[in-house]
Amino acid sequence: MQSEENQVRVVIVEDHPLFREGLRSALESADDVHVVGEARTLAELPGAVAAGRPQVVVMDLSLPDGSGxxxxxxLAEEQPGAAVLVLTMADDDGTLLAALHAGARGYLVxxxxxxxxxxxxxxxxxxxxVFGPDVATRIAALVTGGPRRAERVFPALTSREVEVLDLVARGYDNRRVSRELFVAEKTVRNHLTHIFEKLDVASRAEAVARARDAGLGVTGDEEGRGGGGGS
Structure with missing residues (x-):
């Protein structure tokens, strides 16, 4: 067995006990990998990272207290020495793109x-x-010049919801979105409620971040200027 200093230090972020225990067992079956900590929630993650000083954080994306x-x-901003490997049930293009833009170095289903x-x-x-074989193929289409249709990135959204999300990502407030789409403000608010639920986000800012990660909300003349805020 290798000495601890030569092993890859890993923190597991996973809320399901059976999967977490199975993953730990699988990782530690290798002589060169050492699990130095676990986190069941986002709140537990900073402590686990500080204590374990991992080289790799294996990250689930759906956690009880927020999004991975x-x-x-x-982590990418504050702990650049800890590479994030996403291991998730989410297999849609929107989540994949969001994880890559957030700084994940690997994505497995x-x-x-x-x-x-x-x-x-x-x-x-x-x-x-590193990415799974099917994921690598999709990245080539999504990131390097392939079609980036929002309907593909966010398949759960209706075409109208995609339109609303695109305008919100441009910084439009609800009143302006309603004028652009010729609908009532109440209708816009209803669309946003459904968008938040389908994207599993808790705020307008988080929805905008997901939209921008997927390429929405930025037109040719807006690139370089940055998006304005809207509420």
Whole structure:
């Protein structure tokens, strides 16, 4: 068995006990990987990272007290030495793009085998990036010049909800959105309620961040100026 200083230090962020225990067992079955901490919630994550000083954080995205996307963003900014490997049930293009923009270095869908997860942990710990085979194909289409249709990125949204989200991401307030779409402000508010539910976000700012990650809300003449805020 390798000494601890030569092992890859990992923190697991996962709220389901059985999956967390199984993942820990799978990781620690390898001599070169050491799980130095666990977090069941976002609130527990800073303490686990501070105590364990991990090289890799294996991140679930759906947690009881918030989104792993925002946690990934904060880790990328505040703990650049801790690479985030997303391991999630979410398999939609919107979540994938949001995780990449937040700074994730790897993205696997739950169901990946033990060897695939171990390979991913080692790769991101060494400074590389790794994605499941199907994910890599989708990234090529979504990020490098392929079609970036919002309906594909956010398949749960209706075409009208995508229009509303796009305008909100441009910084329009509800009144201006209503004027642009020729609908009542109450209708706009109803659309936003449905958008928040479908995207699993708690605020307008978070919805805008998800939209911008997916390429909405930015027109050619707006790039470089930055988006204005709206409420």
């Amino acid at each position: 996307i925002e946690a990934t963003r904060r 739950k169901g990946a085998g033990r060897e695939e997860v171990l390979h991913a942990v080692r790769t991101v710990a060494a400074g590389g990036a």
